[in-house]
Amino acid sequence: MTFINYASREINCKIVYYGPGLCGKTTNLQYIYDTTAPTAKGKLISLATETDRTLFFDFMPLELGTVRGFKTRFHLYTVPGQVFYDASRKLILKGVDGVVFVADSQDERMDANIESLYNLEENLQANGYDLVKIPYVLQLNKRDLPNVIPAEEMVAELRRKDEPVHEAIAAKGNGVFDTLKSVAKQVLTELRKS
């Protein structure tokens, strides 16, 4: 839910990265954090286990610039991907303006992708959202691994509407900013329309 402060001329939006465990959600955020200028970002907060699995969420504020005199700030969140953290995922989706679904391209993770996507639709619905209507981007991550499913097959299986699809290797940064730009544009365009 976009927060617009006319007094301080700010637009604040929330983007959530979703997907199965170990698909690369946190890696996306870490790459964005590592490569963004210090003046455009806040701290990267990671609430994680001792083995660096996301426990509650990762959070990073990002300032993109000014549009029509309004500073545009995006708050990027990731959810914990492991199945048993579903209660937390539902909470983090509250107030979301845009969603990135990070799919793991490895053959053996396809079932997990489908389960996670279904879970996303359920949790969005529980929060009063409809995946068909909100800004949404599909990222096919880990495209550099040897056992990946062809992109066309992944799209056929995972694409839910005519959302943009971006191939990525988040560990190297490939496709990370394209994905972010894609979802951010949709959020701002939606703000303009609504």
Next chain:
Amino acid sequence: MTDTPIIMHEQQFQKLRLILGKLRLESFSRVVFLVDKNGQQIATHGDVGDLDTTSLASLAAGNVAATGGMARLIGEKEFPTLSHEGERESIHICIIGRVLLVVVFDERSSLGLVKLRVKQASRDLSNLFDELERLAAERREREEALFAEITDDDIDSLFS
């Protein structure tokens, strides 16, 4: 059900800062934040210093969301207040509708005093947010026109 946007204008923002300023002074607290339940910082008053207020706002909202989930599991609607006591600094969080009032205080104050002043301030804040909602409905047409002026080039230029 999704919330309607919070739209803050100058006059209401100044009223908000007055309420927060009064609360901070009367509670002898270090800093007072208003945060929406989604983690967006709305306003701050006090000695922020090098405190990362953006992260604090997000974590406060996460804290409330997590404890709210726990509350529902045991049959409660939510826990309306949360307090965390540290060695030197403490935090008190109060849920007021769709926003959170976060007070950071040290040995110059006490939890009892903070709770008392927060209770008083929460009434003023509730009234202010009711006013915001009413005004938002009246002004919606004018605000839509402002954002309708945003072009594709404006959005593209953010990423150039």
